[in-house]
Amino acid sequence: MDAPPDNDVLWARSLHFTHRDGSPGIAGISLGVREGEILAVCGPRGSGKTTLLRCLSGQVRPDQGEIWFNSAPTHTLGPVARERLRRDRYGWIDPAPVLVPELNAWENAALPLMLRGTGRRRAKAAALEWLERLDVGERARRRPRSLTLAERQRVCVARALAGGPTVLFADEPTAPLHRADRAHALRTLTTAARSHGITVVLATHDSETAALADRTVSLLDGRRVKTVHLPETTETEGRAAWSLSV
Template sequence: MVAPPDNDVIWARSLHHSHNGSPGLAGVSVSVRDAEILAVAGPRGSGKTTLLHCLSGRLVPEQGEVWFNSLPVHTMAARVRERLRRERFGWIAADPQLVPELTAWENAALPLLLRGVAHRTAKKAATEWLERLDIAALARKRPHALLQVERQRVSVARALCARPTVIFADEPTATLHRAELSQL
């Protein structure tokens, strides 16, 4: 195991991962510094989502190393990786993946509430992000009552309101484009 450079927030080396015997990643290495924006591009099925899942600790690579702020994510126990994701990472997926029983503000506040942040403080932070994203008027609505575009904004608010160190965005505008096409 090689220690990552001190100035990298995320550092991965020689990642390998397969899905049902089909290679998803084969020797991928990447480093991301503080405040750096990294875009991963490629055709469908090229391993972009698998890479993001490995970097965020959602998946453990079959081979290789993933480090976050000099902590070895690839050797962490599942519960420790889960806490890391909850406390330090924000995630915006192509599909918003909101909890149907929760309102928009509750979905946005969920990372803070799971951390044990006071209800009032979590609601204030979530509401501020919903306002910034022009959907504060929908704060009390449940996901089924929202348009796809509005659900995606709630997902963005959820990723941002906890002030994560790293935000992972996996095709965050994909559903917005599909929603626009269906309205034509």
């Protein structure tokens, strides 16, 4: 591992994580995320992408290894401090849209800001602005159950972006969508990140999605691998991984 450059906003060294039931998660992953870049964490299902993102975003604590955010260690923080870090600095997008069902779209999008204590008016303005930008502005007063899946996912993206996070973790944000919606959601996500200088860590098993990123980190069985060649056609997910050389 070479020395981390100064502009690494997030930096991890030899992360190990084993799930509670003993199944292996990730083993010895080191990576650095530069400020303002879009980093794709690529790999087949079960390769430890979600676990890596959960470690990096402070949702779980790695068994071994270090995570530094803005030159401060986060792996030593307690749960409350990590919670505050997630609230103030990080954004998170789930694979499937999980919205609070009893809040309408703009309230959902404004929730992270409200949780931080931002005033209602400002939170609403920011949320509505992002919803407009993601083409769900006219559905801002609908409850999640009357939105389609793609719209719900876009509300989730708006919720993650409205808080103005330093780092945005997107765990397969387009997994449940059809390709048209997938391209749309990804395009808006990457455009917004670039225009606002938000660092994005994007987990995906799709090489097309990974092509949108600045840099790609490939995982296989919880380890980081160097990609020699990704085949053009991937008929089944995971086939690409078998042509990787470790």
